[in-house]
Amino acid sequence: MATMQRMQAKGLELFYSKGYYNTSVDDVLKELSMSKGAFYYHFDSKEDFFIQIVQNLLARKVYSTLIEPIEGHENPIWNITKCFEDVLESAVNNEMDFGCLLSNFLSEFNGRNETIMKHLNDILSIWEVNLVYALQKGKSNDHLDRHVDCEAVATYLMSAYFGVRTLMAGASPSARKYRFMGQLKQYFRLIEAKNVTV
Amino acid sequence: MATMQRMQAKGLELFYSKGYYNTSVDDVLKELSMSKGAFYYHFDSKEDFFIQIVQNLLARKVYSTLIEPIEGHENPIWNITKCFEDVLESAVNNEMDFGCLLSNFLSEFNGRNETIMKHLNDILSIWEVNLVYALQKGKSNDHLDRHVDCEAVATYLMSAYFGVRTLMAGASPSARKYRFMGQLKQYFRLIEAKNVTV
DNA sequence: ATAGTTACCGACCGAGTCGTCGGTTTAAGT
DNA sequence: ACTTAAACCGACGACTCGGTCGGTAACTAT
Incomplete structure (x- = not known):
């Protein structure tokens, strides 16, 4: 739960500053030191995110x-x-x-x-x-x-x-x-x- | 000269409808049936374009x-x-x-x-x-x-x-x-x- | 103890990206 | 006919992207 919220908060921050298409899932993950697996465990896709x-x-x-x-x-x-x-x-x-x-x-x-x-x-x-x-x-x-x-x-x-x-x-x-x-x-x-x- | 202008007109059209980051050079080229070579002969880069x-x-x-x-x-x-x-x-x-x-x-x-x-x-x-x-x-x-x-x-x-x-x-x-x-x-x-x- | 669930890891895939480069055509100059 | 240069071709390299998948550690239920 807390993980999902951390991801979302950071995601909003990056989408805000760089735009959606210009921000990769890896960008978000890197800032959080998390893995692809964690991301796709919680969300279906970048769009769903x-x-x-x-x-x-x-x-x-x-x-x-x-x-x-x-x-x-x-x-x-x-x-x-x-x-x-x-x-x-x-x-x-x-x-x-x-x-x-x-x-x-x-x-x-x-x-x-x-x-x-x-x-x-x-x-x-x-x-x-x-x-x-x-x-x-x-x-x-x-x-x-x-x-x-x-x-x-x-x-x-x-x-x-x-x-x-x-x-x-x-x-x-x-x-x-x-x-x-x-x-x-x-x-x-x-x-x-x-x-x-x- | 005419080629450059065709490219620019089509480029504007696509950048307008899909955005800059969401439009690839290949997209523009495909619509014009032109090659990468032609593009990079006339322009230094996508940004220059x-x-x-x-x-x-x-x-x-x-x-x-x-x-x-x-x-x-x-x-x-x-x-x-x-x-x-x-x-x-x-x-x-x-x-x-x-x-x-x-x-x-x-x-x-x-x-x-x-x-x-x-x-x-x-x-x-x-x-x-x-x-x-x-x-x-x-x-x-x-x-x-x-x-x-x-x-x-x-x-x-x-x-x-x-x-x-x-x-x-x-x-x-x-x-x-x-x-x-x-x-x-x-x-x-x-x-x-x-x-x-x- | 064992089986199952939740949460997470990270190597990997295929598609797509920008940009390069060796080669070809065309047309003009001499 | 030969040279030269402008205009153009398209395969390729290096890289990034979203997304997959086999594995694993921690916890819980039985």
Whole structure:
């Protein structure tokens, strides 16, 4: 049991830094000083290994970093702002960012592995559903303008988040985070209660 | 000459659909019915091949689809809206989207190949510079509110674009494009002249 | 004691990878 | 007709990859 978890944790770490196709099973094993036999005792294949990681580690971490923080009955705009701020700050500090992982893996597997894409899309849609739900609750609590299209806002927020992570990977992450958050806050003023939107 | 260009065009096509690390030189050669000899006569290595493609094809296409359309003295907001609309529409129709390519490659090479990352970042920063310039010109032409932070808007727009492309790759691209563009237009109302922003 | 199960080892296989190299064709120059 | 060089061929080497398999040590049940 502990072995499986060690393998998964290290696997996620390497897949995160080098990508799935660019990380070999031997790479993972070498870092753990373990053998091929141990690996194939616990997992059917490299793909199975990855899917286990997605379900056990990625899904839970996306939940705890991107979904849980925006639950509750407070103003969803404030919650989402705080959530993005936190997660981007940890990204600046080179900590593992599970939302970014999701976005990277979506790019890497898109059109290349249907099975894995399905699992990733499941996580994506859970995030989406929860965002929409949080926004709708915000509407009924009079935090959001009642003309707001919650699905559209959710799509827009997910886009913006994925995009800024790609961009931050390129150069000057700190400056880009700052600029991005500034504009996001501007955007949020639009959908706040008391503003009229279409 | 013609041979090199055929190779590069096919190379871009395959790297786009399968990724760089997941496409072998033999894959490209097989589709062209050409030999290893021909390949290594024209290019030093697979990496050299890719860099040539980036400089010759990707850079030019990014220019013609994302930069040229927003040049000129008209309202940059209108230009950018139209530009994004067009390029996302072609993405919906499964045509090759060079902005998306840029974003995919940024993910794929991030932390894995410094040399290639440098070339990609060059293209990225050309796009950024031109966006900022177009926005600044819009400010002096009174299309944009004069309090707008052009760098921040550019960062935000690039983020949003990259993100929505990642998201559209997942599922229901058409619906997501529609929702995204709707919110983008809302955002643009904020930075138009006559609105006050911070 | 013995038999069975769990967890693990690591040599090995075949397929595929990038890149090399000796050789061939084609076309132009003299 | 002869030389030369550009363009191209494809077998091959060196290596990496995911995955297999026969073996083994430790523990448990009987």
